[in-house]
Amino acid sequence: MHSAVNPSISVDCVIFGFDGKDLMVLLIDLNRKNAANPSCREHKLPGSLILENEEIDAAANRTLLELTGLSDVYLRQFGVFSDPERIRKPEDLQWIADTYGVKVSRIVTITYYALVKIDKSILQPTVEGEVGWHRVQDIRNLAFDHKRILVNALELLTRQLLNEPIAFELLQKRFSVRQLQNLYEAILGFEIDNRNFRKKVLKFPFLKLLDEKEKLVSHKPARLYKFDKVAYEKEIKKSKLQLNFIRFF
Amino acid sequence: MHSAVNPSISVDCVIFGFDGKDLMVLLIDLNRKNAANPSCREHKLPGSLILENEEIDAAANRTLLELTGLSDVYLRQFGVFSDPERIRKPEDLQWIADTYGVKVSRIVTITYYALVKIDKSILQPTVEGEVGWHRVQDIRNLAFDHKRILVNALELLTRQLLNEPIAFELLQKRFSVRQLQNLYEAILGFEIDNRNFRKKVLKFPFLKLLDEKEKLVSHKPARLYKFDKVAYEKEIKKSKLQLNFIRFF
DNA sequence: ACAAAAGTGTTCTCGGTACACCCATGC
DNA sequence: GCATGGGTGTACCGAGAACACTTTTGT
Structure with missing residues (x-):
């Protein structure tokens, strides 16, 4: 059995x-x-x-x-x-x-x-x-x-x-910042300012710029990034000690 | 059965x-x-x-x-x-x-x-x-x-x-700010600056000051507060709309 | 008067937000 | 050369963090 x-x-x-x-x-x-x-x-x-x-x-x-x-x-x-x-x-x-x-x-x-x-x-x-x-x-x-x-x-x-880098599980390995933003907007249900969004996410040390660009699009091709899981884990460990303060809402 | x-x-x-x-x-x-x-x-x-x-x-x-x-x-x-x-x-x-x-x-x-x-x-x-x-x-x-x-x-x-007002479940109905801080320090395992802590928590609209003070202590008696659940629920609803942004660590 | 803990204010820095224009490519 | 979306910078504001002294009570 x-x-x-x-x-x-x-x-x-x-x-x-x-x-x-x-x-x-x-x-x-x-x-x-x-x-x-x-x-x-x-x-x-x-x-x-x-x-x-x-x-x-x-x-x-x-x-x-x-x-x-x-x-x-x-x-x-x-x-x-x-x-x-x-x-x-x-x-x-x-x-x-x-x-x-x-x-x-x-x-x-x-x-x-x-x-x-x-x-x-x-x-x-x-x-x-x-x-x-x-x-x-x-x-x-x-x-x-x-x-x-x-x-x-x-x-x-x-x-x-909003609290963990899970967005990358839903995107392809290589993605543009715009695709990432679309995902956030679709799930959260509101629009996000594009300049502020880039400023925020491109600061993340685990978002690695690739050499490739978008192909076959009839506009300025977007640069592609990938999520570096190893770099993320390192970052987590560093930040464990710092004081994240109370935010109830 | x-x-x-x-x-x-x-x-x-x-x-x-x-x-x-x-x-x-x-x-x-x-x-x-x-x-x-x-x-x-x-x-x-x-x-x-x-x-x-x-x-x-x-x-x-x-x-x-x-x-x-x-x-x-x-x-x-x-x-x-x-x-x-x-x-x-x-x-x-x-x-x-x-x-x-x-x-x-x-x-x-x-x-x-x-x-x-x-x-x-x-x-x-x-x-x-x-x-x-x-x-x-x-x-x-x-x-x-x-x-x-x-x-x-x-x-x-x-x-x-750090994310929800659960501390009050562990304290007595009436408590001083110091008691609240002690609880945070005990659970989080580090010390918190007293002035900043007060500034933070006393801003919460659901922390209600009572008329009573501590009794029978051989020092300046602390003012007592209570947690107002109803006021908290209201606050939550108001804040639902606002954009809380991405913070991964 | 002294011990012991309560309570209070200022400055600096950093991150969030609002906002408008130039750039690279395909057609 | 034009349409399309990619990509960039600045100024303001609010919140967190560092930091030291006065107040009120009991003994």
């Missing part, structure tokens, strides 16, 4: 991507098969019951790998959803029974958010239904309590974006 | 208090009974398996209530520990079997940290062993993987202390 599933614990992953313009999230179309009923067409977050003897982080990574073909991505646990009634509709319970072949009563789910470079992910058609990217702002409702989970993930994402 | 325990999910609570001088944490003495073996005397964090049909937050609140007699306290989920080997010693497994009367194989634990006013908490002697406050800096090791959990909680606590 070394790969039996644990029927009471699952992971759900909010997988974010950025297409250069909008924040996207990867969803699974539940009603792909029975398209006979398109009115109740619903989507869900990718997720899975965990296996016995499997770390929960490992279960999240497994889910991600199965869906996108990516293995070395930013992944962060951010919540636990445990309402005994969170999966209550008979058809929801039926769907789970059909998918995993186990009878379940109550599932506690551990939630993760992942940041991937859309261009690198190779979507695998899965047995569960079709997987696809959706603009976050278009999403009205999701199956189970997944809308709540998404909203929570978004909140954390915006907070993290 | 409406109050059966779920044998694969538990909560563990890191309960912090402040005695005016040091940061304290509430621990359970595992070897209280068999004091015959004082060399392997170990402590653990308070925790419990969850019940079926119980929200995990509710399980954490239940644990807290049973131990301290307090019900309306600051409590925040901060992690999940799921290493299948996290409880591996035979005597650990035996202890759990004895305590809950269920056979367990692997337990995933959801961790919480709580902030309580030490003076208000009424410690209940429990069947599990003796409960007591310990100075955080004195703690060398704990049972299971609880040392790791404590370290994680401490990290989060210091981060939160």
Whole structure:
């Protein structure tokens, strides 16, 4: 029984991507098969019951790998959803029974958010239904309590974006300052002064200027940068000692 | 079977208090009974398996209530520990079997940290062993993987202390600026300039000056303040719109 | 009157913000 | 040569940090 599933614990992953313009999230179309009923067409977050003897982080990574073909991505646990009634509709319970072949009563789910470079992910058609990217702002409702989970993930994402260099996980390896700014504006939802933004980010010692420029654009080509993780780690250590003061809002 | 325990999910609570001088944490003495073996005397964090049909937050609140007699306290989920080997010693497994009367194989634990006013908490002697406050800096090791959990909680606590007004959960309702500063210095681990600290915190519109002063001290008595939660919530809403800019370290 | 902690103001520096024009390329 | 977005500098303001003395009480 070394790969039996644990029927009471699952992971759900909010997988974010950025297409250069909008924040996207990867969803699974539940009603792909029975398209006979398109009115109740619903989507869900990718997720899975965990296996016995499997770390929960490992279960999240497994889910991600199965869906996108990516293995070395930013992944962060951010919540636990445990309402005994969170999966209550008979058809929801039926769907789970059909998918995993186990009878379940109550599932506690551990939630993760992942940041991937859309261009690198190779979507695998899965047995569960079709997987696809959706603009976050278009999403009205999701199956189970997944809308709540998404909203929570978004909140954390915006907070993290201001406090940690996670933007680079969503951009390609080489990027222009303008692309970085577009990402901030898309996620934060307001415009940022371009001159001040450059002044700020170009001061970061872990933003390395490359020799390359944009190609094939009908205007002045932008210079390209990359994020130097090693330099960032060094910077963190230096700054550990300094006094960052209280800021409650 | 409406109050059966779920044998694969538990909560563990890191309960912090402040005695005016040091940061304290509430621990359970595992070897209280068999004091015959004082060399392997170990402590653990308070925790419990969850019940079926119980929200995990509710399980954490239940644990807290049973131990301290307090019900309306600051409590925040901060992690999940799921290493299948996290409880591996035979005597650990035996202890759990004895305590809950269920056979367990692997337990995933959801961790919480709580902030309580030490003076208000009424410690209940429990069947599990003796409960007591310990100075955080004195703690060398704990049972299971609880040392790791404590370290994680401490990290989060210091981060939160700089970003949210949680200090007031650890102080008495009425407090002096000096007491507040002592708390910050104890948790952050460095000294803060008194003049700058006052200038900073007295600007907060949710810190309300009371009519009272300290009594029975053999020096100039300090003025007392209280934290006004309602005023704080208002302030938060106002500030939502303003641009807080990127600060990575 | 003395001990002990409370309470107070100024100067400097740095980082955030507002704001408008020239530059390099493709067509 | 013109359209398009890339790239640059300056002046103001507010907040953090460094720093030392006076005030109020109990004994």
